[in-house]
Amino acid sequence: MKNDKRTSYCAISTNRHARTSFAVQAGMVVGIVLLCALLLVFGVGKSRASVNVSLPVGPGSLNHPKGWCGQQGQPVCRSSPDWLSAASEQPGEIAHVITSSPEYAMLQKRAGYAMLDTPTLIHPLNAHTGISYYDLDHWVASARSTTGVRVGLFDFVYDSTAKRLRFASFGVITPGDARAHMAFPYVMGTQVLAKLQHQSGVHVMATSRPELVFFLIDPRYRNLNSHKYRWDGGGDSPMNPLWHVMGAAGSDYFVGLDLHTYTRSMVKPLIVR
Known part of the structure; x- marks a missing residue:
């Protein structure tokens, strides 16, 4: 059985001309990191679930x-x-x-x-x-x-x-x-x-x-x-x-x-x- 592992990538870009406050920027970064973590956990969990469902087929x-x-x-x-x-x-x-x-x-x-x-x-x-x-x-x-x-x-x-x-x-x-x-x-x-x-x-x-x-x-x-x-x-x-x-x-x-x-x-x- 093919194990289809999915990897999620999150890119964080910076804008030199942005006038957003440091607190807001920090909050956005934390939010994106948390989102990445959730996606990775979901992907790994899904991958593990797919591994554990097969019969011992030769x-x-x-x-x-x-x-x-x-x-x-x-x-x-x-x-x-x-x-x-x-x-x-x-x-x-x-x-x-x-x-x-x-x-x-x-x-x-x-x-x-x-x-x-x-x-x-x-x-x-x-x-x-x-x-x-x-x-x-x-x-x-x-x-x-x-x-x-x-x-x-x-x-x-x-x-x-x-x-x-x-x-x-x-x-x-x-x-x-x-x-x-x-x-x-x-x-x-x-x-x-x-x-x-x-x-x-x-x-x-x-x-x-x-x-x-x-x-x-x-x-x-x-x-x-x-x-x-x-x-x-x-x-x-x-x-x-x-x-x-x-x-x-x-x-x-x-x-x-x-x-x-x-x-x-x-x-x-x-x-x-």
Whole structure:
């Protein structure tokens, strides 16, 4: 969320030919100073208020869908620290918890969804940031309308130890997006394995099972206009994850939702440690 800080400037000019008494001039100066102080206090207070209204949403690249709240020009997000218990890690149970949440009901009319696709589990790649959003698992599910068109993605933080979830964000999918006609995560793990097994120079462990991962990205790589620091391969948000596959001899491979392949040496510099 962009923090629009406003700074007020007050100019005090003097006129050599003014015949106003010293007392009047002093009074005017004091009045102007007080006015400046009030404007600055108001501006700082407004700036602080705008900082404290957002949900702990994972920041993503410029091409990420944005939610209904918390962004500039959008209503304030309702902070929900309450956790929702899950009886198991079965996707059906997770879907039941999500559709029973107050956020699901609150956004349904405006977003226009009627049902939820099967939730998918996303793991943090570097779970040592000290930020719960980036250190805990996530369940992400696409929501679709009665016509089958996907209108958004639900992102819920998942505490696997306590088996509980809490709402994190809702990303909008526009009708013109190609993924509006596909269920998240768009690419299956079996497709990823098949691609890597037939890719020259890639050696995948026979027992390897692809997992979806995300990480806290170095802010420099979020600038899609930069020629030196630029990353649009995915992984910087649970709603835009990478497939992680263990390779032979300690190597790792990452495959984006666009089926591009990356090595650990390519992904490691992106991660905040």
